[in-house]
Amino acid sequence: MARAKARRSASRDGAGTPRWLWPSLAAPGTAYLLILFLVPLYVILAVTFGKLDPILQTPLPVWNPLQWKTGVMSFTVSNLVHSDGLYFAAFIRTIVYVAISTSLCLLIGYPFAYFVSRHAGRAKALFLVLFFAPFWISYMLRMLAWISLLQDDGYVNRILMSLGLISHPYPFLAGKSLTLILGLTYGYVPYMVLPLYAALDRIPQSQLEASRDLGASPTRTFFRVTLPQSRQAILAGVIIAGLPMFGDYFTQQLLANTNGTRMIGNFVVEALSSSLLMSRGASLILMMMLMMLAPVIYYLRSTSRAATVRPAR
Amino acid sequence: MNRLRDFFTNPWGKARFLWVVGIGYVLWTLLPVVNAVLMSFNSTKSISVWAGFSWRWWFTDPNESILHDPNLRHALYQSVMLAGLTTLIAVPIGVAFALATDRWRSRPASAANTLMMVSFITPELILAVGLFLLFVNALKVIGLGTTAQLLGLILIAIAYPVVIVRARLLSMGPEYEQAAADLGAPPLTVLRRITLPLLRPAIFAGAAIVFAFTLDDFVIVNQLALDQPNTTVSMYIYGAARTSPTPAANAIGSLALFASMIIITFAFLAYRRSTRGMKDEAQNAQSVLGV
Numbered sequence: 001m002a003r004a005k006a007r008r009s010a011s012r013d014g015a016g017t018p019r020w021l022w023p024s025l026a027a028p029g030t031a032y033l034l035i036l037f038l039v040p041l042y043v044i045l046a047v048t049f050g051k052l053d054p055i056l057q058t059p060l061p062v063w064n065p066l067q068w069k070t071g072v073m074s075f076t077v078s079n080l081v082h083s084d085g086l087y088f089a090a091f092i093r094t095i096v097y098v099a100i101s102t103s104l105c106l107l108i109g110y111p112f113a114y115f116v117s118r119h120a121g122r123a124k125a126l127f128l129v130l131f132f133a134p135f136w137i138s139y140m141l142r143m144l145a146w147i148s149l150l151q152d153d154g155y156v157n158r159i160l161m162s163l164g165l166i167s168h169p170y171p172f173l174a175g176k177s178l179t180l181i182l183g184l185t186y187g188y189v190p191y192m193v194l195p196l197y198a199a200l201d202r203i204p205q206s207q208l209e210a211s212r213d214l215g216a217s218p219t220r221t222f223f224r225v226t227l228p229q230s231r232q233a234i235l236a237g238v239i240i241a242g243l244p245m246f247g248d249y250f251t252q253q254l255l256a257n258t259n260g261t262r263m264i265g266n267f268v269v270e271a272l273s274s275s276l277l278m279s280r281g282a283s284l285i286l287m288m289m290l291m292m293l294a295p296v297i298y299y300l301r302s303t304s305r306a307a308t309v310r311p312a313r
Numbered sequence: 314m315n316r317l318r319d320f321f322t323n324p325w326g327k328a329r330f331l332w333v334v335g336i337g338y339v340l341w342t343l344l345p346v347v348n349a350v351l352m353s354f355n356s357t358k359s360i361s362v363w364a365g366f367s368w369r370w371w372f373t374d375p376n377e378s379i380l381h382d383p384n385l386r387h388a389l390y391q392s393v394m395l396a397g398l399t400t401l402i403a404v405p406i407g408v409a410f411a412l413a414t415d416r417w418r419s420r421p422a423s424a425a426n427t428l429m430m431v432s433f434i435t436p437e438l439i440l441a442v443g444l445f446l447l448f449v450n451a452l453k454v455i456g457l458g459t460t461a462q463l464l465g466l467i468l469i470a471i472a473y474p475v476v477i478v479r480a481r482l483l484s485m486g487p488e489y490e491q492a493a494a495d496l497g498a499p500p501l502t503v504l505r506r507i508t509l510p511l512l513r514p515a516i517f518a519g520a521a522i523v524f525a526f527t528l529d530d531f532v533i534v535n536q537l538a539l540d541q542p543n544t545t546v547s548m549y550i551y552g553a554a555r556t557s558p559t560p561a562a563n564a565i566g567s568l569a570l571f572a573s574m575i576i577i578t579f580a581f582l583a584y585r586r587s588t589r590g591m592k593d594e595a596q597n598a599q600s601v602l603g604v
Contacts, residue, residue, distance in 0.1 A: 017500040022417030029410030029471060030425040036468050037432045039451075040443030047446050061450050112338040115331040130339045136573040137346055138529035140550040141566035144360075145349035147554055148563075151361035155348070189342070239434075247438030250531060254554050265438060269536070272445060285442045296434060300427075 044289075047282040048073055058275040059282075076283040087267055087284070094246060094263040097177070101184035102242040105192040108185070109237065113196035114226075117203075131197075134190045143254045146183060147173065150255075175258025183255040184245055191244070192237040199233030200226070232302060239299045243292055264288065350570070353563035360558050370560040377561050384541075385549065385565055392545040392569065395459070396528040399466040404520045406467075407474030408512070412504075414475075415482045433472035440468060441536035448537065457539040465533040470526065474519030481515035514587040521580030525573040 046061035049068030053060050062068055079085035112131075120127045134142065149156050150172035157169040172179045203226060211221040249265030264284060271281030352360045356367035367373070372380045379385045414426045432440070448461045455461055489511060493503045531547040538548065546569045553562040 017416075021500070022413040022422070025409040026413035026417065026422060026425055028406045029429070029475070032406060032467070032471065033425070033428050033432055036444065036447075036464055037428070037435075037440070040440070040447040043447045043451055044443050047450055059446075059450055061446075108338065111331060111334040115335040119331045120335060127335060127339065130343060133574075134342050134346075136525050136529075136577050137570050138531075138547050138550070138566060138573075140529075140531060140547045140554065141349060141563075141570060142346060144550055144554045144558060144562060144566060145345035147558065148349055148352055148360040149345055153359075154361040186342070186345075243434075244436045244438075247436040247532075249438070250551060254551070257555065268438065268442060272442065272536075278446070278449075281442065282446055285439055288436075289439055292436070296431075299434070300430065 041289075044282050044286055047279050048286050050279065052276075052279070056275075059278045072279045072283045073286070076280060076287060080287065087264065090262050090264055090267055093177075093261070094265075097181055097184060097263065098242055098245045101181050101188065101245060102192075102238055104181070104185040105189045105241050106234065106237065109189055109192035109196055110230075110234075113193050113200050117197055117200040131190065131193060139187060139250075140254075142187065143183065143251065146186065147254060150179065173255065175256045175261050177256070177261055180252055180256040180261050183251050184248065187248075187251060188241040188245055191241040195233040195236035195240060196230060199230045203229050235302065236299065239295055243295070246288060246292070346570075349563050350567045353560050353567045355560045355563075358559050360560055360563060370564040374561075377559065379561065379564050379568065382561065384544070385561060387542065388544050388546050388549040389565065389568070391459070391543065392528055392547070393572075395462055395466055395534065395545065396524050398463055399470050399527045400520050400524045402463075403467045403470040403523055404474045404516065407471045407519065408478050408516055410471075411475045411478035411482065412508070412512075415479055429472055429475055432468065433476070437469060437532040441465065441532045444468070444533070445536050457537055457543075459543055461537040461539075462534045462543060462545075465537050466527045466530060469530065469533055470523040473522050473526065474516065477519045477522070478512060478515045481512055485511050514584045517587075518580050518584050521576050525577055528569055528573060 043061060045065075045068075046063055047059045049065075049070060049072070050062040051060045051069065052058070076087070079087045080091050082088060116124060116127045116131065148154060151157070152169040152171065156172065157166075160166050160170065161168075207225055208221060211225045212218075216224060247265050247268075249263060249269050252261055252263050252266055268281050268284045268288075271277040271284065349360075352363070353370055354366050354368070355363060356365040356369060368378075370378055372378055375381055379389070410425070410429065414422045414429075444461065444465045445457075448455050448457055455464070490503050490507050493507045494500070498506065529547055530545075531551060534543070534545045535548050535551070538544065544552075546565055550558075550562050550566050553559070
């Protein structure tokens, strides 16, 4: 009995396991992340603050921070913040597009998540399957689908014309901000719904009943019970859907390919294709990372706080 | 107005307004894709005007169909090959990592886990640009190309099995392993005979998700491609869609879509079968597989 007890406690705190086992199982994944995640982030710094090869005109990364040159970075920063700067218009545009699209995602996603978690009834499983389908459909196919619908002779224009709303086909694909915003909303809305659904589905029915039994009106129940418990999820949705939009360049290329709709991501990818401009691309990505740092840290801290509330095993 | 408000807030009322939202959402997200799949069977070069059914873009056209266009065939091969290799490499690494960080409670383990989560939520463009600069300016031995694409895909894939296996470790609890240990099984035997078999559904689900995600990836494979032979299905559709897409682009996109759907359905059924009779596992399967 005593031996069994000792063995059990040993197996629980892992003392019976060979000491090398867990570290060696964690090693490949950790090494992979160190080499192909952390090192590349450092390479972005080393190229941004590095030099140009005098003959080949290719970037020469400088590994020692003490020898870093800030020329490219100050160029980028001044072109981002001054109203006549190279990146200023695209920077503002990116923020506006992402803000509108993320808001639209929330406006569309919240009622949908609410519906599936509360009202779908027996059709809930079906709605979940249909909701998750876009995750398994290539983004490019989903965008191609809209290119097909939004052509001059596509279904959208034909329907609008047969309803008499417009007399000539509207050139949706000729570099319209509207098309790009709707495309981004369409592309990223499932990422908004995901955390919202998870949070709304977790609110116990008994709390809603209690709120009603205590005399709260439906509106009051929504604002005092449902909404506060989904605040965390709204934040998560805004982060999960909004951050990737900041780095999106392909939606613009597919749906609204003109200079007037270019986003920061387009400048990054374009700069990387020329070795002379590569360090500018690196510095733009670095700026993007710095801007994302605050929301990401906030998000990680709030999720780890939420995780500690859950019962530990 | 009052009624509208009731629809929105009353958890017991007949929420007709919300049914409209629910059905409208599903139609809005899926009808365009259904249309795109149908257009792959169009008999003309147009992807927007339906002119009649044909297998032209799938099989019969001697030059431009998936079956006969060497570029399309190669793109398909490149996508499937990269997704397959990524799954084979990323899943074992991820499973080992999840097991280790779950059991080995220590400072290095939690640091490694934080690193994993940070890489998970870092936007793909940042990962892609970092890897691009690494392979172009530092690790020139590797350079751009298929190897770089594979290494990049593994990076974005590795966290999925970690998250899924950790969730499963949490839900299955320590009882079975403790029972085996109490009956005298040494730790490595417990791992091999108890833990890994119990984890099999989660490992399977992780593999399916990794395969489906990497099959559709664009940002990483596009940024790390060197030349034409590195073109994947998503890159092909992107290139075609920017110029003058023919239904061949729809056809190859549909093919990738069917492949993903089959794999996910298969994995879901297998997950359900192997966890049959276990409470909460239906819920778990939903959250894990996204179905």
